[in-house]
Amino acid sequence: MRKERIEGIGSIVGGEYESIEAEGLAKLKGDVKAETFTIEGFFKSKGRIEAKTLKIEGVHRAFRDIKAEEVIIDGILKLKRASLMADRIKCDGVITCTEEINTDKFDFEGVCSIASLVGDQIKIRYARSSGDKISIDGKFARLISSYFGRKLDAEKCIVDSVECTSLTASGTKFKTVRAHSVQLSDYCEVDVLYVDGEAEIDSTCVVRKIIKESAQVIVKEEPKVASPTLTKIMDLYKEGKINADEAEKMIEALKELPKGGGGSLGRMVAGGLPWADDGKLRVVAFLGHELLEKSAPESKTIEVTYNGEAVDVDVYGSLSCGDVEGNVSAGGSVKCSNVGGDVKAGGSITCGNIDGNVNAGGSVTCSEVTGEIRAGGGVRVGK
């Protein structure tokens, strides 16, 4: 077995090693396996790392997954689009992870920002001194967040989701916590806490929602886990063939598969409506589960009555309306008060003053028109 030692600037292509020591500026270009892996200085990994012991005493930027029995961090570990799987993790420094950290024992003291943390025994203690090391206060905060791929807080550790047997945390902000026993202190914040055992929360902490999980809930979840497809996806993930992001996408895609033979209202809405979320008022009609469109013959027979002022109105059928600030377009007839713009209708038009052109398939009756009038039927203008 080879031993690799980089002092100064160098790179490792990949392969199997007994030990790797990187001091200075080093880069990993391919997948690597090593008994011991020590990083002192700046290290960037573009390949997967498998090691018995991984020691980071500098800055390690990882873009591929790391698998290790023991990880000791006394510096900065940045995992971008990569996960960390280890039996034990001991950290006195900074960890940022955009994916998942999976470990049996997580003993952390410093500043962290982690998307997902899964484990058995998790201890997180916020240490202000680590935050000072990377100057996350002030105008560079955004730059720092962009560099790490996640927001870093100078006052608190951030962990989006935690799933573990026992959690002890201080000075940490959580979105979701699922644990058997929980001990929170020193201004911890939790949005939703699922706990089925003991929970010890001191008065400085804020927990917005506590859900006591009963045994029944756990039984309910079991069949989901037992689904053979889901199990296979989890196996691929455990074997390291797919990463956490890919596994999540595959599970998400499983939820509802489309069937042939026509779209349902549910799928029509789920797939997004055929217009932008622009804040405009829309009155829509459905024929069965189908959204009626402008070209549908049934649309022409619908009459819309709107009480109040409007900006622009576009109606597939007939319209009854008050004052309109802008233009009016209708497939059928139009009955409204004053209109600030043009009026175009497939049928007759009965309005007050019209500050624009009029184009009607039928007759036109209105008080005053400033533009030109085109009508298929009779025209009567005046009070």
Place this chain on the structure above:
Amino acid sequence: MTIALGDKYFEGTYKRIFAAGDIELVNSKIGSIYAAGDVDIKRSEVKKVRAAGDVNGEEVTLGSAKVVGDIELKGVCTAKDFVAFGDVSAEYLECKCLRFGFPKAKTNNAPSLSGFYKAETFELVMPLTLSCEYEFQNIIATGEMRAKAEIVCTNFYGLAKIFAPAVNAEEVFILTSDGTEIGEVAGTKVTVSKRFEPDRAFRKLPKTLAVRDADSRGAIIKIGSIEGDKVSVENVCADSISGIDVEIGDLCVVEEVAYKNSIRISEKAVVGRIVRL
């Protein structure tokens, strides 16, 4: 060259008309029209139309037409290339290339196509619900396409979000765009990929827009069932896939795969049952 300001009426032969205002053309033969305003054309032949405003046509023969505004065509109308941006209604429109929308142009309303259309290539650039009657040989959708009924053509290229009960074509290419949901896909050659690189066959298709390489950022799309002679898929979640030669690529989740000659399954795919036909 004729310049028309205000409302004008034309009849006869003209080489070029520039119009600002509404114009009406009857029994005319015109080289080109550049109009800002409504255009009414009846029983006329126009080689080139560029119009910003509503266009109403009746039994017209057009060369290249680009219209921003609502279009209403009555009787049998033909065109070489027809590009529309707005509601289009046609009793019968036959053209070589029919394009709906302009690249990068946006609209708050959802324009529609209604009536009957026959085209060698239909290019969709902006979101559309396909509910009209049509006979398209090739469909190239670079804008979101929704259909209430089965999409039928010879070559189908879905390069944006597709939402349809079924797609049936000789050659089907679907880019794994986020949100795509299709009930059934049937074809001789079916390819579902997260990357599109125009091949020779695609480059040869008549079209008005150049389509370059496209990448879907690795989304996983949902398709109920896929059936074809040669099937190659990746990033797909499906109930069943069957074919003569089947290739299941990365990040596929398939309940059942049936094949006749050959099968290849990626180690990053999950397949429930494999059946040899």
